[in-house]
Amino acid sequence: MNKPINRRKILKNAGVGVAAAALPLSIARAAKPKVVVVGGGPGGATAAHYIAKDSKGAIDVTLVEPNKAYTTCFFSNWYIGGFRNFESITHSYSGLADIGINIVHQMATGIDPDEKTLTLADGAKLPYDRLILAPGIDFKYGEIDGYGPDATQIMPHAYKAGPQTVLLHDQLHAMKDGGLFIMVAPPNPYRCPPGPYERISMVAHYLKNNKPKSKILILDPKGKFSKMALFQEAWGRYYDGMIEWLPREMLSGGVNAVHTASMSVKTPDEEFKGDVVNVIPPQTAGKIARDTGLADVTGWCPIVPATMESKLVADIHLVGDSTIAGDMPKSGFSANSQAKACAMAIRHALIDSRAFPPRFANTCWSLLAPSDAVKVGASYQATEEKIAKIDGFISKTGESGTLRADNAKEAVGWYSGITADMFG
Ligand SMILES: Cc1cc2nc3c(=O)[nH]c(=O)nc-3n(C[C@H](O)[C@H](O)[C@H](O)COP(=O)(O)OP(=O)(O)OC[C@H]3O[C@@H](n4cnc5c(N)ncnc54)[C@H](O)[C@@H]3O)c2cc1C
Known part of the structure; x- marks a missing residue:
């Protein structure tokens, strides 16, 4: 050892x-x-x-x-999908203080x-x-040109739960019917391998019930992902025609730049424009x-x-x-x-x-x-x-x-x- x-x-x-x-x-x-x-x-x-x-x-x-309170990433997708409110995924440290732990904020x-x-x-x-x-x-800012801390206020990652999660939720709710939601998925290794794809399911659930003309595009630097067959079966069953997944083979290696002013996402060969853009950077x-x-x-x-x-x-x-x-x-x-x-x-x-x-x-x-x-x-x-x-x-x-x-x-x-x- x-x-x-x-x-x-x-x-x-x-x-x-x-x-x-x-x-x-x-x-x-x-x-x-x-x-x-x-x-x-x-x-x-x-x-x-x-x-x-x-x-x-x-x-x-x-x-x-x-932080005085902790918002869990787990179930934050449920919040985005409308299955939980924000308060229910936010917790105080008072229980730990009560058993004698010194909490230093x-x-x-x-x-x-x-x-x-x-x-x-x-x-x-x-x-x-x-x-x-x-x-x-x-996050490894700088690996996607144009994506740094400032850009997260326009294209949220929502991959540390809290204000970022609320921002993505609110952007989704403000999106027009017929809009395009783009997710830039992360490369391995990253937290919660199925997390991005559960999020897509929750976004699709919300859009299907509220803005059914909308579409979702996933730009993925990977060629496969966790629980892939299960997610793809569900996307076909519940959200048929709404979700398009583009793996690395179709992206000339993946997303290498974003431009927040035009809400665009670039690969070496193509540019995609979204109404809501969720960038989950390398970690x-x-x-x-x-x-x-x-x-x-x-x-x-x-x-x-x-x-x-x-x-x-x-x-x-x-x-x-x-x-x-x-x-x-x-x-x-x-x-x-x-x-x-x-x-x-x-x-x-x-x-x-x-x-x-x-x-x-x-x-x-x-x-x-x-x-x-x-x-x-x-x-x-x-x-x-x-x-x-x-x-x-x-x-x-x-x-x-x-x-x-x-x-x-x-x-x-x-x-x-x-x-x-x-x-x-
Ligand atoms: C969308 C999403 C869905 C997920 N769903 C699930 C799920 O269903 N099930 C599951 O098991 N996991 C899920 N996860 C993963 C899970 O949230 C993480 O794996 C987990 O939070 C990791 O815990 P941690 O304690 O290592 O880090 P964190 O939860 O990130 O906690 C780190 C803490 O350290 C604090 N900190 C950082 N630096 C300092 C410093 N210098 N000084 C003091 N404090 C500091 C931060 O403020 C933070 O509170 C999900 C994640 C995401 C993003």
């Missing part, structure tokens, strides 16, 4: 005072072991929850997250792995015995992980499968979308599952609680139409090399309506369960 090596200070935050750094350390380290968690999504919130809950106060847990800006401190945006430093990073993804691990030397040349973070500890820096663990998690896809379910394994390993390391060989699981449901959902899932174990798939399942084309309706109910139950597991 690769043992992480400690590095010299990997990110110095300009303007941080020496006094702020020195004072709390000696005092704080004498007390309970400290775990600091960066990121309050399914990875970070679950890890913080399980360490605090299962250590029964023996470990001091701090969660660092800039700031960005983390740097890590000193020798001193074992995390630096915050205001310059304060938090000492840790173990640090968990769960910052999710960032990489969250900035804090890349800036602090936790990502490798792939832009993602290698981990020791059994503990989710970084292979590059000691005493720092990573969970969720920013990791290289072997056979596991980047999903909220996966992040939640990894966080529990990570929490167990850290409790074992800090307070000698019992640890077992971790088991991981994932299931991703996708809603195709009212009362018709499909699912794909697997269980996994930690090997020396990676998180390896043990067995899996996937819905089949031609299944009964009853089975599909049961899947949709199951998805709703899962949503309640995972959000309770994350936020207490």
